[in-house]
Amino acid sequence: MPHETPPVAAPLPPGLPSGLPAGFDWLSPFGASIGSDGLPDFGDRRGEAAAALSADVIAPLADRGTIRVRGADRDAFLQGQLSSDIRELTPSRGQLASYSTPKGRVLAIFVALRHGDDIWLETSRSLLADTLKRLRMFVMRSKVTLEDAGAEAISIGVAGPNADRVLEAAGLLVPSVLCLCAEVDGIVIMRRRGPQNRYSLHGPSERLAALWPKLAAHARQVGTEAWRLTDILAGFPALHPETREQHVAQMMNIDQLDGISFTKGCYPGQEIVARLHYLGNLKRRMFVGRSQTGTIARGAPVVLAGGEGQSVGDVLDTALHPDGGQALLVVLQTSQQESTALRIGSADGPELALLR
Template sequence: MNNLTLADNASAALGFPPGFDWLDTVGARLGADGLPDFGDRRAEAAAALASDVVAPLADRGSLRVRGADADAFLQGQLSNDLRELTPTRGQLTSYSNPKGRVLAIFAAIRAGDEIWMETSRSLLAATLKRLKMFVMRSKVQLDDAGSDVVSIGIAGPNADRVLDAAGLLVPSVLCLCAEVDGIVVMRRRGPQNRYTLHGPAARLAALWPTLAAHARPVGTEAWRLTDILAGFPALHPETAEQHVAQMMNLDKLEGVSFSKGCYPGQEIVARLHYLGNLKRRMFVARTPAGTVVRGAPIVVAGGEGQAVGDVLDHALHPEGGQALLVVLQTAQAEAGDLRIGSSEGPAVDVLR
């Protein structure tokens, strides 16, 4: 069992996250970490890697941005070029502090006259508060979309057929979006077919039985496993403001534009890009056993105990232990014995 924070305990006490209170009617339960599953997380993780699955993305929330100056405002705050965000093309982007350290990572979608920015629910309130500080006289409104915009995921070898059975369009290209009756489908990165659905909670709840008839329901952590193995990062309070965008491969994931105008941290990001002196990158890894917490240092066994990286995220692996995203010194990625926490901590096997 993972270590729980006070926020995790509070989430469990309050019940299902906002917009997902309907999950108890479809057989979901709430885990001790405040996230829903369907009774067997390890089996659900195995299903997520081998078959068609549908998952509530209950650890995600969305910022909603609207107003005449919405595009101009976000263009001056985020790492990607908002001019390339269209109703049929979403994008990955990030928000950093002036030192270039990433505060939040977003999947951005244009829906009518609004922009929806999906991010970690645990960072949503703090990110919203910070962005509002810079609105000033701009004609822009920012709020927590709450149950007006929630997300579920569909993955698997026949995920396109699952969408088709539900009467939804199937985006054919990474980050391509398709809207049907208020529900936006976005194709996501991954070795298998992966899509996310975004829209009002009531609409997605009504659609769930159809999706579940063609794909196995799995919990939020099982979906996070597919994110991790796809090399798709997420930030949490323990890991926010620790890394520059390139250290989490956001440049490789097309989440950074090097030709747009200024934004917080842009000078640092550009310097790393053009000078080519980046010393840390994100890697997919695995640990066979032991307790893992986000932000835990990674050290070289037998070394001096100095951290050479840290754990960005983790999720149960069906073959035991945890799948990991880790940020490491590139010189240490293929080094000998890496451990979490201390020289006696769980081993880290870097996969790619």
């Protein structure tokens, strides 16, 4: 598809990086620049968001980073730290997992993949350093090494009604089942959850850079936020510094997404997670919503109009919606899921409409 020359990017607010994120500097000749959120876009945020919902698109997942886990005890170590059953992680199947405090509050969410002899844990780049530091505290005498994989393991996304053909045209395999993985020349392709075909590609920066123009010949280039919009509408949980240690994994629907094993044994927070599961007294869940007005911040409280301002939930993630306003992930009291009086920030703040 032909692409218009993007407009000159507006000056960045103070504190945001001036260059493309590490591992994605090769995007500059393709017209990528840094958007107002510090992440790559191609100069047309609303148009990119619209394309992400209906057309074939490719996107840099520059808000993600990867922890590489290696060593003879890697599986046993992660089995004692994460909510998923690492024994079920294979080269052909990835999995969702959470990492929590002993009190069950989620510290990080991972997409786990096997890559050769290593395990890759894709997570929010904004949480990677703190998460890596905490995991290392528990290595002790285990034969395990954990490190930030940096540009050796970055991710790009491919989505759309013909996304399978986009991959095939670039010489890649197409996993047919959710979480199924395939590998071609050191690049792992994983099928992602969503209302339309979505795939993520994981591998070294230089290999994905060489692959990008082959994909761009058949799909529109869109920014990181446009991909985040598809994540939100797919109900894929997100965690950022503003919402870290605020919720138990089930409140973020990680159990419904097969990210929790209730038979694997102990890990941090397991007792709390199991109690909620077996007693059935979970009072909050994650929902997909829309706000037609305002700029919503992560961590903003959800309150009731006409109420006393008491929080009944909070915002996990936001992304620009092409029809106006923002798409949202919110954690909300389940007793309020039918309410038409939900507001964000304050009792007279922007309205929140739940989509599901």
